[in-house]
Every structure is written in C-alpha cells, then in structure tokens.
Amino acid sequence: MSFLDVRNVTMRFPIKGGREQFVALDDVSLSxxxxxxxxxxxxxxxxxxxxxxxxxxxxxxxxxxxxxxxKRVKGPGPDRAVVFQSHALxxxxxxxxxxxxxxxxxxxxxxxxxxxxxxxxxxxxxxHLEHAMSKYPAExxxxxxxxxxxxxxxxxxxxxxxxxxxxxxxDALTRAILxxxxxxxxxxxxxxxxxxxxxxxxxxxxxxxxVMMTNGPAARIGEVAVIELPRPRDRIGLATDSRFSEYxxxxxxxxxxxxxxxxx
Amino acid sequence: MSSATWRPWIASxxxxxxxxxxxxxxxxxxxxxxxxxxxEYARLAGQSAQAQQGAAIPSPAxxxxxxxxxxxxxxxxxxxxxxxxxxxxxxxxxxVLLGYIIAVIVAVxxxxxxxLAPGLYQALNPFIQVLRPVSPLAWMPLALYTFKDSSVxxxxxxxxxxxxxxLINTAVGASNVRAEWVNVSRVFGLGTFRHITHIIFxxxxxxxxxxxxxxxxxxxxxxxxxxxxxAQSGIGYFIWNEWNNLQISSMIVxxxxxxxxxxxxxxxxxxxxxxxxxxx
Numbered sequence: 001m002s003f004l005d006v007r008n009v010t011m012r013f014p015i016k017g018g019r020e021q022f023v024a025l026d027d028v029s030l031s032x033x034x035x036x037x038x039x040x041x042x043x044x045x046x047x048x049x050x051x052x053x054x055x056x057x058x059x060x061x062x063x064x065x066x067x068x069x070x071k072r073v074k075g076p077g078p079d080r081a082v083v084f085q086s087h088a089l090x091x092x093x094x095x096x097x098x099x100x101x102x103x104x105x106x107x108x109x110x111x112x113x114x115x116x117x118x119x120x121x122x123x124x125x126x127x128h129l130e131h132a133m134s135k136y137p138a139e140x141x142x143x144x145x146x147x148x149x150x151x152x153x154x155x156x157x158x159x160x161x162x163x164x165x166x167x168x169x170x171d172a173l174t175r176a177i178l179x180x181x182x183x184x185x186x187x188x189x190x191x192x193x194x195x196x197x198x199x200x201x202x203x204x205x206x207x208x209x210x211v212m213m214t215n216g217p218a219a220r221i222g223e224v225a226v227i228e229l230p231r232p233r234d235r236i237g238l239a240t241d242s243r244f245s246e247y248x249x250x251x252x253x254x255x256x257x258x259x260x261x262x263x264x
Numbered sequence: 265m266s267s268a269t270w271r272p273w274i275a276s277x278x279x280x281x282x283x284x285x286x287x288x289x290x291x292x293x294x295x296x297x298x299x300x301x302x303x304e305y306a307r308l309a310g311q312s313a314q315a316q317q318g319a320a321i322p323s324p325a326x327x328x329x330x331x332x333x334x335x336x337x338x339x340x341x342x343x344x345x346x347x348x349x350x351x352x353x354x355x356x357x358x359x360v361l362l363g364y365i366i367a368v369i370v371a372v373x374x375x376x377x378x379x380l381a382p383g384l385y386q387a388l389n390p391f392i393q394v395l396r397p398v399s400p401l402a403w404m405p406l407a408l409y410t411f412k413d414s415s416v417x418x419x420x421x422x423x424x425x426x427x428x429x430x431l432i433n434t435a436v437g438a439s440n441v442r443a444e445w446v447n448v449s450r451v452f453g454l455g456t457f458r459h460i461t462h463i464i465f466x467x468x469x470x471x472x473x474x475x476x477x478x479x480x481x482x483x484x485x486x487x488x489x490x491x492x493x494x495a496q497s498g499i500g501y502f503i504w505n506e507w508n509n510l511q512i513s514s515m516i517v518x519x520x521x522x523x524x525x526x527x528x529x530x531x532x533x534x535x536x537x538x539x540x541x542x543x544x
Contacts, residue, residue, distance in 0.1 A: 058447055076450040088444040092466040092542035101462060102452040138543040156452065 001070060002031035003192060004055065004160060009064035011050055024050045026218035027064070030211060032160075037186060037193045039203040041251065042213035042222075043259060048196045049085075051213075052164050055194060056082050069159050078106045081153035085165040087145040089137040095148045096133040099123050099155050106156045123155035124148070126185060143174035147181070154185065161186075163195035167202065176235065179205055187232055200251045204244060205235060212254045223254055284324045291323040322513045330513035331520075349502060349518065353525060356491060356498040359415065360483045363422025367479065371427045372472060375434025380464070385435060392431070400425035400486045404493050414494040421490045426479040433475025437468030466542065473537035480533050484526045 009028045012021040024047040032038050040048040053059045055066055057076040066073040068080060076082075081102070089098050099120040107116055124133055127147035132140055137148070146166060153161055166182075167175040179202055186193060186206070197203055203210050210225040227247060229238065238244045322330070338350035378385040400421045407417035441464055449463045491500025499518060506514040 056451060058450060076447075076453070078451065078453050080451070082447070082451045084444055084447070086444055088448050090445060090448065090463070090466070091544045092469075093462075101448075101454075105452050105454055105458070136543065 001067065003034040003036075003069060004030075004032040004194070005065075005067040006030040006051070006055065007065045007067070009051070009054060009061045009066065011047070011054065011059070012062040023218040024216060025054075025061075026220055028219075028221055030221065032192060032194060032209075034192050035190045036208045037191075037195070037206055038209045038211060039207040040194065040196045040211050040213060041198060041200070041203050041255070042219065043215055043255065044198065046213045046216045047219040048213055049164055052082075052162055052194060052196050055160075056080055056162050058082075078102065078156050079159045080162055081156055081158035081160075082162045082164065083146075083149045083153045083166045085168050087137070087142075087149045087169075089145055089148055089152075091137050094134050094136055095124060095129060095140070095151075096120055098137070098148055099152045102152055102156045120155055123151040126154065127151045127181060141174075143170055143178060146170060146178060150178075150182070150185070154189065154191070159192065161191045161193045163193065165196050165198070167199075168197075175202075180235065182206060183233060200248060200255070203251065204229070204247045205233060205238065210247075210251065212251065212259075215259050222259065223250075225250055288324050291321050320512070322516070327513045327516050330511075331517045334514060334517050347497070349499075349521065352497060352499045352502040353521060356487050356500065357525070359418045359491075359498065360422055360480075360487050363419040364426050364480060364483050366419075367423045367426035367483075368430060368476065370423075371430035371475075372434050375431045375472070376438050376460070376464070376468075378431070378435040379438025379468070380460075382439070385439070392428070395424075396428045396432075401489055401493075404490060408494055414491075414496065418487060418490040418495060418498070421486060422483045425486050426483045429478040429482065430472065430475040433471045433478075434468060437471025438464050440471075441467040470537070470541045473533070473540060477530065477533040477537060480529050481526065484522075484529055488522060 007029055009025060010023070011025040012023050015022050028051060030038075030051075040051060042048050050059070054061050055068070055073065057073045057080065060074075073080075089095075090101070093101065100116065103116050103120045103123075107119065111119070121130070121133065124130055127150055129144060129147055129151065132144060132148075137145055140148075146169075150166065167178055170178065183206060185191075193206075195203075195206065204227055207227050210227060211221055212223045212225070213219050214222040225247060229241065229243060229247075334349045338348045340346070340348040341351055378388060403421055403424055404417060407420045408414065411417050411420065445463055445467055449459050454462065487498065488500040488503065491498035492504045495501040499522060503515050503518050506512075506518065
C-alpha cells in the first residue's frame with residue numbers, strides 16, 4: 001500500500017430541484033509515495049479541488065475509499081494539513097496566533113507552553129515572517145497572508161500537505177518568489193505534498209509527478225507525467241533546460257489540444 | 265479645512281436657522297395658524313382660555329428660555345413633585361440599561377444555541393416569529409398586572425423588545441460563519457469548546473453587535489411610551505406630566521433631549537462594535 005491511496009473514488013453531488021446527480025469525479029485512483037510532490041492539474045471545474053477536499057476529509061466520497069498512512073480517511077485531521085486558496089486566515093488573530101491555533105491543538109499534550117510558542121515562531125521564520133508575527137492579516141499583503149497559511153499548515157508537522165491553488169490569487173512576481181520558497185521548504189522538510197494548480201510552469205517546477213485530469217463532468221485522470229528534473233531546481237536554470245520544454249509541451253498538448261475547454 | 269468639509273456644516277446651520285425662523289414667524293404672528301387650546305379644556309384645566317390662546321405652540325424663544333430653566337435645575341430634587349429633568353433621564357436610562365443587559369445575557373447564549381443547532385432553531389422559530397412582531401406596549405397591561413410595579417414592568421418591556429434583534433442576529437451570525445473558517449477548524453481538529461470560542465464567537469461578533477445596536481435604539485424608543493403608562497418617574501412620565509400641565513415648552517425640550525440621548529447611545533454602541541469587530 002502506498003502512503004496515500006485513492007481507490008476508485010466517485011463523487012456525485014445532488015442537483016438542486018432534480019432527481020439526477022452531478023458526477024464530479026468518476027472512478028479516480030491515485031497513489032502517492034512518501035516524500036513525493038504530486039500536482040493535480042486541469043481546467044477549472046474538472047474536479048481537482050473536489051479530489052483535494054476528499055483527501056483532506058472535508059467531504060466524503062460517494063463511493064470508493066481513501067487511505068492515508070494505512071488509515072482510512074473518514075474526516076479531516078491534522079495529519080493532513082491544508083493550505084487554502086483564499087488563505088483562510090482568521091482576521092481576529094495575529095499571524096502568530098493563527099499559527100498557534102493549530103500548534104496548540106496538535107502538540108499541547110506533549111510540549112510546554114514555551115515550546116509551543118517556539119514551534120509557531122519557527123514556522124513563521126521558515127517563511128521569513130518573523131517581523132510580522134504580531135500583525136493582523138488585514139495589515140499584511142496577499143503574498144504574506146499566503147505565507148502565514150503555509151506556515152500554519154507546516155507548523156503542525158503534517159504527514160501530508162495539501163495545497164489548493166495556493167498561489168492562485170497572487171501576482172506573477174510574488175507567485176514566483178513563493179514558489180521558490182515552497183521548493184526550498186519541501187526539499188528541507190521532505191514533505192509529502194498534493195497540490196492543485198492550473199499553472200503549467202508551477203506544476204513542473206515543483207512536482208515529481210503531474211496528474212492531468214480530464215474535463216468534467218465525470219472527470220478522470222487523463223495522463224500522468226513523471227518529472228525527472230534534478231533537485232534542487234531553480235527557475236532560471238530550468239528556463240533553458242530542454243527537458244523542461246518537453247514536459248511543458250506534453251502538458252500544453254493535453255490541456256489545450258486533447259482537453260480543450262468547452263466554454264462559450 | 266477644505267471647502268468640502270465645512271460646506272455641509274454651513275448647510276446644516278442654515279437649515280436650522282430657516283426652521284427656527286419659520287417656527288418663530290408662525291408662533292408669534294397674532295391670530296396665526298396653529299391649533300389653539302379648546303377653551304372648554306382650558307377651563308377644566310383651571311386656566312383661562314385667553315391666556316393660553318397665543319401660546320398653544322410656544323415660540324422658539326420661549327422653548328429656549330424653558331430649556332435653560334430645566335437644565336439649570338436639572339439635578340434639583342428638593343421638591344418631590346418637581347424632580348429635575350436629568351433625574352428623569354437617568355431613571356429612564358437605568359431601566360433601559362437593566363432591561364437591555366438582561367436581554368443581552370439571555371439572547372446571546374440562546375442565539376448561539378439556535379445558530380449551532382438547526383433543529384432547535386426550527387423548533388423555536390414559530391414562537392419567535394409570533395412574539396417578535398408584538399408591540400412592546402401590548403405587554404404593558406399584562407406586565408403591570410403580573411409585576412404590580414411600573415418600574416419592573418418597564419424593565420420587562422425593554423427586555424422583551426430588545427431581546428429579538430440580538431437573538432436573531434446572533435443565531436444568523438453563528439450559523440453563517442464562512443465555510444473556509446469552519447474548514448480551518450475542522451482540518452486542525454478543534455474541539456467543540458475551542459471551535460466556539462476561537463472561530464464561531466469572534467466570527468459572529470459583527471452580527472451580534474449589529475443586533476445590539478438595533479436593540480438599544482428600540483429600547484430607548486420604547487421606554488418613553490412605557491413610562492407614560494403608570495410610571496412615576498422617567499422621561500416618558502415627565503412628558504406626560506408636562507402635557508397634563510400644558511407645559512408645551514417642556515415637552516419640546518424633553519423631545520430634543522430624548523433625541524440627543526438616543527444619538528449618544530447609538531454612538532457608544534457603534535464605538536464598541538468598531539473596537540470589537542475584526543478588520544479584513
């Protein structure tokens with residue numbers, strides 16, 4: 001059994017006022033090994049976020065099973081931390097308090113109060129936010145908020161890190177800086193990561209494996225690309241790497257030729 | 265100061281001056297309009313109709329003079345039949361405060377219970393919907409009969425009218441916490457107590473404060489009417505008493521004071537709401 005095992009998962013949603021159901025995911029299977037960085041890519045509405053929420057345990061699949069670290073996923077839990085697209089920081093808490101919320105919940109039985117505080121501070125240091133610990137989310141930029149979101153997720157030392165389009169709402173430059181930081185953090189912590197994105201370059205830069213999903217309804221896994229670029233990776237070096245272009249070609253082909261989005 | 269900031273002030277002052285001017289002209293012109301006191305009623309009240317005729321609605325100057333008198337003796341309580349107006353306002357404020365605090369103590373926890381337990385909300389909703397539109401004054405005779413005390417009755421009336429907006433706003437606030445914040449709580453595995461204290465409560469504060477602000481306005485609204493029935497003190501009693509004495513000037517002064525106190529209450533609540541609410 002792999003570290004994360006998604007087995008024949010189907011997800012149906014009831015359609016309002018109708019007896020029929022909308023099939024978001026149809027018989028999806030996926031496995032992830034420890035320390036792997038796997039990206040789910042596809043057009044909007046293809047069910048990639050639905051799959052991530054299922055792995056997080058925030059929703060329950062209509063049929064099929066998900067196993068994480070040998071245990072059946074029945075609900076959300078701190079072994080699978082989520083970085084939300086909309087950062088989802090609590091605006092009435094400072095950055096440090098936001099990180100502390102999860103840290104206290106997970107470690108309060110095993111660590112002293114000072115050690116808890118230290119752990120939360122270390123997480124913020126890792127994303128270079130030691131200067132903003134006592135600031136409220138409203139007082140910092142969008143990029144900084146997302147960093148706090150990443151720190152909050154990493155601080156509880158999850159077995160699996162789930163990222164739901166974490167940089168989707170950021171401008172291109174901030175996005176690149178945060179991607180580089182994420183590359184460094186993931187390499188340092190050897191985290192197992194599942195990320196949802198619709199950015200091809202981001203997917204290649206970060207992933208060991210890219211799972212390409214077909215268009216919904218009834219989305220499935222279309223192709224899987226194994227990215228064999230050496231780590232540590234850096235975006236400037238990759239820009240001239242011929243393999244990078246080949247992966248890019250493969251993804252573009254899938255997304256814009258085979259799965260051309262049907263939008264009016 | 266830029267012209268944009270002072271122009272509205274000038275306009276306000278101008279409007280006020282025009283209002284006072286028109287009022288002055290209407291009340292000082294001999295044989296001018298404005299309802300006179302029925303001579304029959306004046307005779308019954310022990311006053312000569314002639315003396316009251318011109319003064320049915322007093323002129324601004326008379327009201328101003330009366331205001332100075334009332335404010336000069338505002339804290340006077342040497343004569344038990346003629347207690348200063350400030351004491352009446354304080355009596356009213358005290359009743360409003362008591363009824364209001366009881367309403368907050370009851371409505372906020374109950375609102376949370378309703379917001380977090382949809383079944384309970386559905387069970388109690390019919391009662392809330394039936395009781396909520398009842399005019400607070402409809403309770404007054406029943407309250408007087410039950411409590412046998414006009415002050416307690418007034419406090420009860422304040423409670424019964426202040427409780428609904430706080431209750432409903434708290435319930436709506438607690439049940440409509442943004443899904444992403446609830447998901448944060450679920451992912452980190454927060455227990456029920458922490459979920460309520462760290463997520464649900466702070467997220468609902470703006471809604472609760474809005475309810476409390478609406479309620480304080482209604483409470484101040486209703487106390488005047490409640491005190492007109494049976495009370496022996498308070499600003500509502502004062503107005504009714506001055507009406508019985510045909511002291512129209514005093515009534516007008518009291519109306520202005522009621523407005524100013526209401527404004528203060530709203531400003532205080534808005535300030536508290538601003539301090540307690542989070543920014544995004």
